[in-house]
Amino acid sequence: MTDDSDTEDGTHAPTDVDRRRFLRATGLAGAGGVTAIAGCAGGGGGEGEGTDGTGETTDDGTPTDTVDPDDIREGGTLVWGHSEVTQNLDIHQTATASTGRFLNSVYDSLVGLTRDLELSTDPNVASAGLASDWEVGDDLTTYTFTLREGVTFHDGTELTAEDVKYSYDRIADPDTGAIMQFVFGSTESVEVEDDYTVVINQSEVYQPLLRQLAFSGTSIVPADSGDRLGEEPVGTGPFRFVTRQQGNRAELEAFDDYWADGPYLDAVEERTVTDPDSRLTGIQEGSYDLINDIPLDDIDDVTDDGSDDVETRTWSPLSWAFLNMNNDEPPFDDADFRKAVDFCIDKGALVEGALFGNGEPTASPSFPASAFRNEEISPREQDFDRAAELFEQSDYAVDEFDLTFKVTTNYPWHVDAATIMQQFFQQAGLSVEIQQLQWSDWLSQVFANRDFTLSMVNFFTFWEPAYLYTSLWTSDGSFNFRGYASDEYDRAVADAAQASGREEAVPLYREAQSIIHEDVPDVMLWFRDGTLAAKDTVRGLDTILSPNNSELDFGRVWMDQP
Amino acid sequence: MAAETGTARFVDEYQRERLRRLARAIRHNTKAVVGLGIILGLVVLAVASPMLISEEAANQMNVQDRFASPSAEHPFGTDNFGRDMLSRTLLGVRISLYVGLVSVAIASAVGVPLGGLAGYAGGAVDDAVMRTMDVLMSFPPILVAMTITAVIGPTLNNAILALGLVYIPYFARVTRSEAISVSQEEFVEAAQALGERDSYVLFREVLPNAAAPIIVQASISISFAILAAAGLSFLGLGAQPPTPSWGLMLQQAKQYLTQAPWMAIFPGLGIAVTVLGFNLFGDGIRDVLDPDASTEFGVTDE
Numbered sequence: 001m002t003d004d005s006d007t008e009d010g011t012h013a014p015t016d017v018d019r020r021r022f023l024r025a026t027g028l029a030g031a032g033g034v035t036a037i038a039g040c041a042g043g044g045g046g047e048g049e050g051t052d053g054t055g056e057t058t059d060d061g062t063p064t065d066t067v068d069p070d071d072i073r074e075g076g077t078l079v080w081g082h083s084e085v086t087q088n089l090d091i092h093q094t095a096t097a098s099t100g101r102f103l104n105s106v107y108d109s110l111v112g113l114t115r116d117l118e119l120s121t122d123p124n125v126a127s128a129g130l131a132s133d134w135e136v137g138d139d140l141t142t143y144t145f146t147l148r149e150g151v152t153f154h155d156g157t158e159l160t161a162e163d164v165k166y167s168y169d170r171i172a173d174p175d176t177g178a179i180m181q182f183v184f185g186s187t188e189s190v191e192v193e194d195d196y197t198v199v200i201n202q203s204e205v206y207q208p209l210l211r212q213l214a215f216s217g218t219s220i221v222p223a224d225s226g227d228r229l230g231e232e233p234v235g236t237g238p239f240r241f242v243t244r245q246q247g248n249r250a251e252l253e254a255f256d257d258y259w260a261d262g263p264y265l266d267a268v269e270e271r272t273v274t275d276p277d278s279r280l281t282g283i284q285e286g287s288y289d290l291i292n293d294i295p296l297d298d299i300d301d302v303t304d305d306g307s308d309d310v311e312t313r314t315w316s317p318l319s320w321a322f323l324n325m326n327n328d329e330p331p332f333d334d335a336d337f338r339k340a341v342d343f344c345i346d347k348g349a350l351v352e353g354a355l356f357g358n359g360e361p362t363a364s365p366s367f368p369a370s371a372f373r374n375e376e377i378s379p380r381e382q383d384f385d386r387a388a389e390l391f392e393q394s395d396y397a398v399d400e401f402d403l404t405f406k407v408t409t410n411y412p413w414h415v416d417a418a419t420i421m422q423q424f425f426q427q428a429g430l431s432v433e434i435q436q437l438q439w440s441d442w443l444s445q446v447f448a449n450r451d452f453t454l455s456m457v458n459f460f461t462f463w464e465p466a467y468l469y470t471s472l473w474t475s476d477g478s479f480n481f482r483g484y485a486s487d488e489y490d491r492a493v494a495d496a497a498q499a500s501g502r503e504e505a506v507p508l509y510r511e512a513q514s515i516i517h518e519d520v521p522d523v524m525l526w527f528r529d530g531t532l533a534a535k536d537t538v539r540g541l542d543t544i545l546s547p548n549n550s551e552l553d554f555g556r557v558w559m560d561q562p
Numbered sequence: 563m564a565a566e567t568g569t570a571r572f573v574d575e576y577q578r579e580r581l582r583r584l585a586r587a588i589r590h591n592t593k594a595v596v597g598l599g600i601i602l603g604l605v606v607l608a609v610a611s612p613m614l615i616s617e618e619a620a621n622q623m624n625v626q627d628r629f630a631s632p633s634a635e636h637p638f639g640t641d642n643f644g645r646d647m648l649s650r651t652l653l654g655v656r657i658s659l660y661v662g663l664v665s666v667a668i669a670s671a672v673g674v675p676l677g678g679l680a681g682y683a684g685g686a687v688d689d690a691v692m693r694t695m696d697v698l699m700s701f702p703p704i705l706v707a708m709t710i711t712a713v714i715g716p717t718l719n720n721a722i723l724a725l726g727l728v729y730i731p732y733f734a735r736v737t738r739s740e741a742i743s744v745s746q747e748e749f750v751e752a753a754q755a756l757g758e759r760d761s762y763v764l765f766r767e768v769l770p771n772a773a774a775p776i777i778v779q780a781s782i783s784i785s786f787a788i789l790a791a792a793g794l795s796f797l798g799l800g801a802q803p804p805t806p807s808w809g810l811m812l813q814q815a816k817q818y819l820t821q822a823p824w825m826a827i828f829p830g831l832g833i834a835v836t837v838l839g840f841n842l843f844g845d846g847i848r849d850v851l852d853p854d855a856s857t858e859f860g861v862t863d864e
Binding site: 275276277295297349352353409412415416418419420422423426433434435436437438441 | 618621622623642643712716717803816817818819
């Protein structure tokens with residue numbers, strides 16, 4: 001199933017399709033895809049990119065997945081042991097991967113995405129979109145979408161251009177507090193041409209627009225549904241939202257009028273099981289059919305044990321983690337101090353100590369095979385002498401602070417990482433106390449209210465550079481809770497967004513990475529591997545993972561059981 | 563003036579005699595002696611271990627050496643960071659005792675005077691104080707403590723404070739009932755007849771003579787507090803890493819129960835032994851004080 005060669009390249013046991021996706025995760029539009037040879041992240045130094053892009057379709061090469069449609073059994077309830085507590089259910093507002101992971105089967109976006117992160121109108125791709133066609137004006141100022149006909153929302157209404165206009169207007173409205181509001185920063189208007197045609201008029205070039213419309217954060221919701229979306233999500237996806245008891249369980253039910261093939265399951269029952277070991281025990285004992293995030297210390301055992309009872313999937317990266325320093329407050333308003341902290345941390349030791357080796361250090365948050373990834377920067381090696389010099393250079397004395405490190409128990413390995421880093425900081429003379437927080441407390445204190453000095457968190461679905469680099473570090477970015485502000489950086493990202501094509505944007509995004517590598521608004525820590533485990537009765541396992549490497553789609557999953 | 567000093571001396575002697583008899587009775591109670599032995603042993607460990615093991619050494623990580631089973635080098639094995647469990651378990655003694663003693667000190671510092679006041683004053687004061695305490699007691703202590711630490715922030719000292727607060731009613735209740743009976747005693751009447759201020763009578767006459775059951779309550783509360791603090795730490799609301807607190811060590815051990823059971827066994831044993839010690843001691847004294855029991859202390863006046 002998986003090989004356990006935890007080699008330098010850090011790809012750590014991907015399946016074939018994973019590796020291919022991984023390698024082609026660059027998505028230079030129109031260039032036929034760019035691949036890096038295996039080993040890109042470890043030693044390749046960005047060499048070895050070659051064109052590929054011939055003949056491979058999205059779902060070849062996965063023998064386990066080629067199933068005769070006649071063999072598919074319908075029915076059954078899949079019980080999913082989910083690793084995290086879902087939060088705000090409003091798909092436009094929610095900032096958490098946990099909610100996206102759950103709601104991905106409920107919503108569709110306008111633009112489809114293949115496993116290789118190419119945009120597509122094909123209804124059979126990994127993440128199919130609601131547009132059957134689109135046309136982009138030469139000057140990138142008009143986008144005309146043709147909608148699929150016969151698509152119904154879970155409330156029974158038919159999808160029309162009005163719904164698309166409503167959805168995008170809602171995201172663009174600052175009062176909504178949508179995470180992807182920035183996407184429509186250059187949008188002049190969204191116009192309904194007829195029932196199945198909608199036009200986006202741009203006031204200026206915003207080159208990543210189409211790709212952003214493939215995110216679940218820009219999902220299409222029924223017109224005028226805004227107020228109730230947080231209570232009762234309504235989309236066009238294969239599953240209908242039924243109920244949720246936050247922190248406990250939630251239910252999805254098959255939507256019979258789903259516009260594409262599937263779903264095959266009758267229902268999906270989400271159980272919130274934040275304790276990793278309970279998840280593993282649960283699937284071994286048979287209480288769950290599927291779990292995400294196998295406990296890190298058990299991954300090797302579970303994937304290698306050769307037993308047929310539990311199937312696993314491993315991929316990289318699932319998420320990317322970083323140390324958050326409050327750039328608005330002493331001592332982290334001083335760039336030298338921040339860089340000194342970076343020099344204190346041995347990232348390799350963190351991956352080994354907290355992730356049990358199931359990840360790898362990274363200096364850039366871009367996907368390892370992404371063409372946008374700046375291969376010239378690498379994680380700073382631990383160097384206490386350099387750290388001492390930089391502490392000395394900074395405006396503050398290292399021993400004048402008693403810092404609190406807020407870390408969430410939602411990711412128990414973050415607590416472990418914080419414990420290890422605390423030792424590093426102590427060696428450098430920096431006194432740090434750990435404070436563990438529940439996920440909802442972390443979200444309100446650190447993320448929403450910015451009431452923190454030091455923290456850490458991880459991000460998912462960061463495959464698209466405009467989304468990643470805009471939301472996390474631009475001065476008004478929706479995920480910039482550390483308060484980083486750099487005109488130079490903002491300009492690089494804005495220029496990249498306005499570049500005439502993706503190739504022109506590459507050097508700009510790479511420059512943006514260099515800037516944050518030097519300014520150290522955050523210390524980049526690691527890519528963590530993703531894992532799934534399922535009972536052997538669960539089929540279509542290779543279709544579950546969304547191309548964005550984080551969200552789960554149950555639309556093509558079925559269970560082989562009497 | 564002379565009369566006053568005389569009275570004070572008389573009361574002191576009376577008290578000293580009472581306590582002396584109590585001590586003698588305790589010596590003859592096996593439970594109390596064993597409990598006291600365990601407590602004294604723990605106190606010695608709590609004082610000695612920080613001299614022998616530095617906190618830095620106990621927090622020293624060595625990931626290559628993680629999950630080492632008990633051996634000559636690591637008699638209690640190592641944890642997921644390769645830290646020596648023996649050092650951490652021993653340092654945990656001090657934290658455990660600190661938690662137990664300080665939270666009970668807080669609870670009794672507030673609860674005892676309140677209960678004494680209620681019992682001695684009676685009437686409306688009694689009602690006001692005790693009904694408030696009843697309300698506080700109607701919530702499960704651990705739940706209240708969790709709420710408090712969640713609000714004021716999860717640190718060890720906040721957990722201690724929270725536990726101190728939730729145990730106040732227990733001390734108030736015990737003290738009140740004892741204060742009521744002591745207030746009927748002749749020496750209290752005598753002091754009142756001499757025109758002593760109420761505060762003097764309460765603090766110098768009533769409360770000192772209500773001490774015995776309070777000591778029992780304290781001893782048992784310490785064990786409850788230690789357990790509850792371990793529970794809070796286990797839930798992430800008490801001690802924070804890398805503090806070598808037993809509750810926190812159990813929390814970490816939970817993830818690795820199958821591959822490194824020693825991570826849970828030794829801190830668990832630590833908690834068990836400590837709680838046993840204080841419970842035995844408290845139980846023993848209670849037996850000694852029980853008027854129905856055939857102990858010599860049960861008979862207050864020959």
